[in-house]
Amino acid sequence: MDIGSTSQEKARFFAGAWGRFKALPGQLMARIISIAKSIKKLGQDDPRRLIHSFKVGLALSLVSLLYYARPLYDGFGVAGMWAVLTVVVVFEFTVGGTLSKCLNRGFATFLAGGLGIGADYFASLFGKQGEPIVLGILVFVLAAAATFSRFFPRIKARYDYGVLIFILTFSLVAVSGYRVDELVVLAHQRLSTIIMGGATCMLISIFICPVWAGEDLHKAVASNLEKLATYLEGFGDVYFQSCKDEGSGVGSKDGNGKSFLHQGYKSILNSKNSEESLANFARWEPGHGRFPLRYPWKHYLKIGALARQCAYQIEAINGCINSDIQASEEFKSKIEGPCSRMSSECGKALKALATSMKTMTDPSSANPHVENSKAAMKDLKFALKASSMENADFLAIVPVATVGSVLVEITKCIQKISEAVHELSQRAHFSKTVEPTVSPEKPQQQQQLLHRGIVRPVPDTSDDGNSDDVVITIEEITTDSPEKGRPDQHRVLKPGQV
Amino acid sequence: MDIGSTSQEKARFFAGAWGRFKALPGQLMARIISIAKSIKKLGQDDPRRLIHSFKVGLALSLVSLLYYARPLYDGFGVAGMWAVLTVVVVFEFTVGGTLSKCLNRGFATFLAGGLGIGADYFASLFGKQGEPIVLGILVFVLAAAATFSRFFPRIKARYDYGVLIFILTFSLVAVSGYRVDELVVLAHQRLSTIIMGGATCMLISIFICPVWAGEDLHKAVASNLEKLATYLEGFGDVYFQSCKDEGSGVGSKDGNGKSFLHQGYKSILNSKNSEESLANFARWEPGHGRFPLRYPWKHYLKIGALARQCAYQIEAINGCINSDIQASEEFKSKIEGPCSRMSSECGKALKALATSMKTMTDPSSANPHVENSKAAMKDLKFALKASSMENADFLAIVPVATVGSVLVEITKCIQKISEAVHELSQRAHFSKTVEPTVSPEKPQQQQQLLHRGIVRPVPDTSDDGNSDDVVITIEEITTDSPEKGRPDQHRVLKPGQV
Numbered sequence: 001m002d003i004g005s006t007s008q009e010k011a012r013f014f015a016g017a018w019g020r021f022k023a024l025p026g027q028l029m030a031r032i033i034s035i036a037k038s039i040k041k042l043g044q045d046d047p048r049r050l051i052h053s054f055k056v057g058l059a060l061s062l063v064s065l066l067y068y069a070r071p072l073y074d075g076f077g078v079a080g081m082w083a084v085l086t087v088v089v090v091f092e093f094t095v096g097g098t099l100s101k102c103l104n105r106g107f108a109t110f111l112a113g114g115l116g117i118g119a120d121y122f123a124s125l126f127g128k129q130g131e132p133i134v135l136g137i138l139v140f141v142l143a144a145a146a147t148f149s150r151f152f153p154r155i156k157a158r159y160d161y162g163v164l165i166f167i168l169t170f171s172l173v174a175v176s177g178y179r180v181d182e183l184v185v186l187a188h189q190r191l192s193t194i195i196m197g198g199a200t201c202m203l204i205s206i207f208i209c210p211v212w213a214g215e216d217l218h219k220a221v222a223s224n225l226e227k228l229a230t231y232l233e234g235f236g237d238v239y240f241q242s243c244k245d246e247g248s249g250v251g252s253k254d255g256n257g258k259s260f261l262h263q264g265y266k267s268i269l270n271s272k273n274s275e276e277s278l279a280n281f282a283r284w285e286p287g288h289g290r291f292p293l294r295y296p297w298k299h300y301l302k303i304g305a306l307a308r309q310c311a312y313q314i315e316a317i318n319g320c321i322n323s324d325i326q327a328s329e330e331f332k333s334k335i336e337g338p339c340s341r342m343s344s345e346c347g348k349a350l351k352a353l354a355t356s357m358k359t360m361t362d363p364s365s366a367n368p369h370v371e372n373s374k375a376a377m378k379d380l381k382f383a384l385k386a387s388s389m390e391n392a393d394f395l396a397i398v399p400v401a402t403v404g405s406v407l408v409e410i411t412k413c414i415q416k417i418s419e420a421v422h423e424l425s426q427r428a429h430f431s432k433t434v435e436p437t438v439s440p441e442k443p444q445q446q447q448q449l450l451h452r453g454i455v456r457p458v459p460d461t462s463d464d465g466n467s468d469d470v471v472i473t474i475e476e477i478t479t480d481s482p483e484k485g486r487p488d489q490h491r492v493l494k495p496g497q498v
Numbered sequence: 499m500d501i502g503s504t505s506q507e508k509a510r511f512f513a514g515a516w517g518r519f520k521a522l523p524g525q526l527m528a529r530i531i532s533i534a535k536s537i538k539k540l541g542q543d544d545p546r547r548l549i550h551s552f553k554v555g556l557a558l559s560l561v562s563l564l565y566y567a568r569p570l571y572d573g574f575g576v577a578g579m580w581a582v583l584t585v586v587v588v589f590e591f592t593v594g595g596t597l598s599k600c601l602n603r604g605f606a607t608f609l610a611g612g613l614g615i616g617a618d619y620f621a622s623l624f625g626k627q628g629e630p631i632v633l634g635i636l637v638f639v640l641a642a643a644a645t646f647s648r649f650f651p652r653i654k655a656r657y658d659y660g661v662l663i664f665i666l667t668f669s670l671v672a673v674s675g676y677r678v679d680e681l682v683v684l685a686h687q688r689l690s691t692i693i694m695g696g697a698t699c700m701l702i703s704i705f706i707c708p709v710w711a712g713e714d715l716h717k718a719v720a721s722n723l724e725k726l727a728t729y730l731e732g733f734g735d736v737y738f739q740s741c742k743d744e745g746s747g748v749g750s751k752d753g754n755g756k757s758f759l760h761q762g763y764k765s766i767l768n769s770k771n772s773e774e775s776l777a778n779f780a781r782w783e784p785g786h787g788r789f790p791l792r793y794p795w796k797h798y799l800k801i802g803a804l805a806r807q808c809a810y811q812i813e814a815i816n817g818c819i820n821s822d823i824q825a826s827e828e829f830k831s832k833i834e835g836p837c838s839r840m841s842s843e844c845g846k847a848l849k850a851l852a853t854s855m856k857t858m859t860d861p862s863s864a865n866p867h868v869e870n871s872k873a874a875m876k877d878l879k880f881a882l883k884a885s886s887m888e889n890a891d892f893l894a895i896v897p898v899a900t901v902g903s904v905l906v907e908i909t910k911c912i913q914k915i916s917e918a919v920h921e922l923s924q925r926a927h928f929s930k931t932v933e934p935t936v937s938p939e940k941p942q943q944q945q946q947l948l949h950r951g952i953v954r955p956v957p958d959t960s961d962d963g964n965s966d967d968v969v970i971t972i973e974e975i976t977t978d979s980p981e982k983g984r985p986d987q988h989r990v991l992k993p994g995q996v
Contacts, residue, residue, distance in 0.1 A: 042649055049649045057642035060665070061634045064673040068630055081670055088641075088666040132566055136559045143586075144555035151540055151547045167558070168586040172579055175562040269810070270770045312767070315807075316814030319907040331892075384893035394829075394899075395882035401892075401899035409817040 048093075051209045056091050059204045063087050063197055082190050086197030091205065095288075096213035096281030098205040102198040103284070104162030109194055112166040113187040115142075116173025120183060123174075135174055143167050157280055206286075214282035214291050217275065218357070221300045224271060224307045225354040225417070227264040231314055232410070233347030234262060236340030239321060239403065240332065268311040275304045290360055296427040303420045310413040313406050320402045328396030334387045335404050338380035342407050345373035346414045353421045362432045363421045370418045373411045380404060547591075549707045554589050557702045561585050561695055580688050584695030589703065593786075594711035594779025596703040600696040601782070602660030607692055610664040611685040613640075614671025618681060621672075633672055641665050655778055704784075712780035712789050715773060716855065719798045722769060722805045723852040723915070725762040729812055730908070731845030732760060734838030737819060737901065738830065766809040773802045788858055794925040801918045808911040811904050818900045826894030832885045833902050836878035840905050843871035844912045851919045860930045861919045868916045871909045878902060 043050045067080040090101040123134040146167045149155050155163065173183060205211075279297045287293040349369035356363035384404075424430075541548045565578040588599040621632040644665045647653050653661065671681060703709075777795045785791040847867035854861035882902075922928075 038650070039646075042646075049646060053642040053646035056645040056665075057638040060641045060669055061638040064637050064669055065630060065634050068633065068673045081674075084669050084673070085666060088662065088669065132563060135566065136563050139562050140555040140559040143558045144551040147554040148537075148540075148547060148551040152536070164586060167554075168583060171558055171562055171582050171586065175566045175582070176579075269806075270768070272768045273771045308767075309813075312810045312813045313817065315810045316904060316907070319811065320903060323903070323906070381893055384896060385891065387892050393883065394885050394895075395879055397892075397895070398882060398899040398903050401896045402903035405818060405821070405896050405900035406814060408821070409814070 048209070048211050052093055052211065055204050055208055056087075058208075059087050059091055059200050060084070063200055066196075080193055083193040083197035083200075086194050087201055090198060091201045092281075094211050094213035094216065094278075094281050095205050096278075096283070096285040098201050099286075100158070100281060100284040101161050102202055104159060105165050106191075106195060106198055108162040108165035109169050109191055112169035113173055113191065116170045117183050117187065119170070119174045120176075139171050139174055142170055157276075158283075210288070212282075212285055212288055212291075213278045214285050214295065214297060215289070217278035217282055217297065217300050218291070220271070220275065220278065221304050221307070222354045222357040224268045224304065225350045225357070227262070227268060228307060228310050228314070229347045229350035229354060230262045231265050231347075232343045232350065235317070235347075236343040240336045240340055265311050265314050268307055269315065271304060271308060275301060296424065299420070299424045299427060303417060303424065306413060306417045306420055310410055310417065313410045313413060317403060317406045317410075320399050320406070323399045326396055327399045328393055331387075331397045332400050335380060335383055335400065338376045338383055339404055339407055341376035342373050342380065342411050345369045345376060346407075346411055349373060349414055349418060353418060356425065356430065357421060360428070360430045362430055363418070363425050366418055366421070370415055373414060377408055377411050380408065546707070546709050550591055550709065553702050553706055554585075556706075557585050557589055557698050558582065561698055564694075578691055581691040581695035581698075584692050585699055588696060589699045590779075592709050592711035592714065592776075592779050593703050594776075594781070594783040596699050597784075598656070598779060598782040599659050600700055602657060603663050603692060604689075604696055606660040606663035607667050607689055610667035611671055611689065614668045615681050615685065617668070617672045618674075637669050637672055640668055655774075656781075708786070710780075710783055710786050710789075711776045712783050712793065712795060713787065715776035715780055715795065715798050716789070718769070718773065718776065719802050719805070720852045720855040722766045722802065723848045723855070725760070725766060726805060726808050726812070727845045727848035727852060728760045729763050729845075730841045730848065733815070733845075734841040738834045738838055763809045763812050766805055767813065769802060769806060773799060794922065797918070797922045797925060801915060801922065804911060804915045804918055808908055808915065811908045811911060815901060815904045815908075818897050818904070821897045824894055825897045826891055829885075829895045830898050833878060833881055833898065836874045836881055837902055837905055839874035840871050840878065840909050843867045843874060844905075844909055847871060847912055847916060851916060854923065854928065855919060858926070858928045860928055861916070861923050864916055864919070868913055871912060875906055875909050878906065 063083045067084055086105065090098060090105060092098045092101060119135065119138045123131045123138065126134050146163050150160055150163050173187065176183065176186070279301055282295075282297040285291075287295075346369075349366045352366035352369060353363050356365065561581045565582055584603065588596060588603060590596045590599060617633065617636045621629045621636065624632050644661050648658055648661050671685065674681065674684070777799055780793075780795040783789075785793075844867075847864045850864035850867060851861050854863065
């Protein structure tokens with residue numbers, strides 16, 4: 001390597017460095033713009049985030065000024081900082097979250113303060129020498145036991161913060177080294193400042209643009225049903241239609257057909273944690289708007305689990321659509337009718353259920369669609385039984401058969417969802433929009449009476465007229481408990497725990 | 499209602515109440531026993547929970563005694579309670595969690611303390627009247643901005659606690675009303691006690707029975723692969739064998755066949771959140787054991803996402819097994835060979851991949867099984883193309899066809915998992931156990947060379963000899979990016995963010 005090449009390299013290096021340096025302001029500008037855009041998007045996606053930020057700022061300014069303007073509460077002294085601390089730590093996005101933390105903090109401080117004073121008194125009985133040892137042992141034992149209790153799923157879900165504050169307060173009080181009479185004054189001060197901070201948070205979070213966890217849960221579950229409905233309503237057309245147009249069909253790798261299908265259902269696959277935490281917070285909330293105090297929030301988890309079950313099946317169907325095996329057009333045309341009907345009726349049923357949830361009205365309007373989808377399922381079975389193909393190419397039949405089979409599973413799942421929404425409508429007393437009694441003069445109203453497992457054959461919607469068969473199929477399905485398929489769904493959060 | 503019946507009712511009521519009262523000690527005893535059992539089970543499931551509880555107790559006792567024994571650090575005074583507070587709030591189950599909180603707390607306190615002193619100085623320029631107003635505005639603006647920043651997924655995932663402490667410290671310092679020179683002393687005291695508490699936590703969590711988040715993630719992902727393997731290895735035998743024995747087969751509603759199948763895969767369906775938080779904590783951990791400092795933790799999320807994808811498919815297959823449609827024995831026997839082989843080879847491949855991850859050795863031992871499963875997939879296609887059935891009952895064919903079709907999807911998924919594990923083995927420098935070069939004298943070693951997308955036809959395992967077809971199929975599969983199927987998988991936690 002000679003000197004010339006080295007100096008050339010150096011020159012290239014400096015030129016590169018200079019280029020990067022010149023580009024720096026531009027890059028910085030681009031970075032700032034991209035950050036500003038993402039801030040704007042974050043605020044536009046959910047304006048409540050901006051409002052929440054202002055609410056926290058307001059609560060903190062109020063409490064801080066109270067703390068700053070010392071003459072107002074000279075009695076509190078330095079304990080006033082606990083009010084600031086409480087506001088910062090306790091203020092959550094939802095009302096339920098804030099209330100849960102406030103109440104946890106208040107009760108834990110009260111309990112731990114009392115126990116701490118007791119521990120101090122108990123330790124003082126052992127004299128100057130024994131006191132620190134006894135206190136150390138007490139702190140060790142209580143902290144270890146309380147920490148272990150946080151591993152219980154039930155305590156973790158609802159009282160985790162309370163246990164944390166319990167350990168904190170107990171340790172602080174026990175080892176503060178004050179005399180008991182001083183401690184009582186201190187505890188009183190601390191508790192009153194915590195109550196002041198907590199009350200500020202609770203009032204602001206409830207009365208200024210409240211974000212109710214329960215309402216969020218309600219909307220999230222209903223919108224999950226809608227997402228499933230959008231996919232299913234579009235599915236039949238896209239899968240069967242595009243094949244007619246293109247020949248090779250949706251199966252082509254460029255995802256031509258797939259792009260028509262709404263992929264929103266994918267967010268449902270991982271919705272379990274957020275639904276559970278919302279249900280958990282909702283339990284702490286007072287009655288608000290359309291939701292009274294003892295609203296059956298845990299029932300939403302059941303509907304959510306069924307919606308996830310349905311999303312798993314759709315995920316499987318998505319795989320079939322993108323399969324590289326050429327689907328048999330002949331076989332497809334044989335089952336197109338029932339399959340399209342099954343998927344569109346399931347979609348309509350889900351949409352009706354979602355609307356009924358959103359408006360909190362009786363979900364009976366979904367029943368005809370559920371019945372139609374059941375009838376279409378029977379039709380598919382008859383179509384399959386009746387069909388015969390000469391020189392059948394089984395390879396080409398497989399993907400179509402899979403779509404049919406998974407659609408049957410989806411239809412069964414929709415029936416369970418419909419039952420769960422009906423149960424919710426009864427527990428939550430949704431308003432009735434149809435007559436609850438059967439008048440013999442209106443036989444066409446019978447199909448709107450699918451309540452509490454009373455299943456009737458609907459001869460006018462099942463176009464083959466085999467009403468006996470319909471009843472048998474329904475019984476097979478309704479004996480199947482909704483939780484049976486997903487035994488782990490309620491393992492983390494038991495029904496009684498939400 | 500006469501008096502007699504009323505007094506009878508009263509008597510019945512009291513008898514019932516007395517009965518309940520007598521049963522109380524028994525119920526209490528039963529309740530205590532059940533709680534004790536669940537405590538024992540919790541400890542046995544993961545003994546590290548007990549150890550963690552003792553570690554927290556120890557850290558707290560140490561810091562408390564230091565705080566109690568005032569002569570030791572008279573300089574700190576009441577600020578010593580911040581050490582206790584830090585220990586309680588910061589000590590997490592995993593080393594990564596503890597380090598993340600400690601570092602977040604330390605840096606946030608330092609930064610916010612500095613800014614708070616600056617704000618105090620700035621506000622003092624406005625005189626006695628203007629000071630509280632300026633301070634109030636400053637606290638409001640900074641608290642609102644910082645709260646809003648917590649909605650950014652990237653900040654939420656890694657710096658949430660830091661932002662919280664920033665708001666807290668800034669408000670406390672800004673409104674403390676001390677003069678700047680006093681504040682510097684106070685900030686010094688507080689920072690040093692926080693560092694003392696944090697250091698105690700870090701030392702205890704790293705040196706006494708450490709629980710590494712990275713190791714947990716490593717084990718969790720490998721064990722997820724094993725769970726899938728257990729299901730797939732058992733599937734072929736259970737599905738095809740039990741049908742031969744019973745006639746009506748696994749399809750029967752009592753779940754006779756299903757009970758043989760390991761349902762452990764269900765826990766994978768909702769594994770996303772725990773994997774993401776473990777990967778997040780793992781990034782904070784220093785190098786430990788087999789994992790050096792810059793270990794590619796985010797790559798585990800990719801493998802985890804693929805494992806979930808596979809679990810969704812298995813969930814769909816589970817639906818088919820429990821279908822109420824009688825499956826065609828004739829058609830079943832036609833595809834039994836390739837299907838059983840596909841499922842068992844996929845299971846073996848997954849088991850080999852899991853073992854390779856656990857032992858951190860080269861995953862080449864899985865390659866023959868992956869190749870075999872591909873060959874079985876081809877065989878299935880040929881078997882389907884070649885088969886012809888007279889008077890085929892399509893209704894009975896559908897469930898069997900679905901099982902075959904979903905198995906094909908699973909096989910494709912296993913290939914992607916294998917590629918992802920190979921990529922991990924290269925990034926994480928797993929130890930090589932086989933020769934990395936091809937010697938022309940050993941053609942049977944070619945099949946162990948499936949690295950970085952270099953795919954070779956393996957004529958000796960594909961028993962139909964159509965090696966051209968094999969290449970085409972593989973290319974179709976490898977061009978499919980692993981993330982393509984799950985666009986939402988990395989939305990919450992971007993690759994760069996973990």
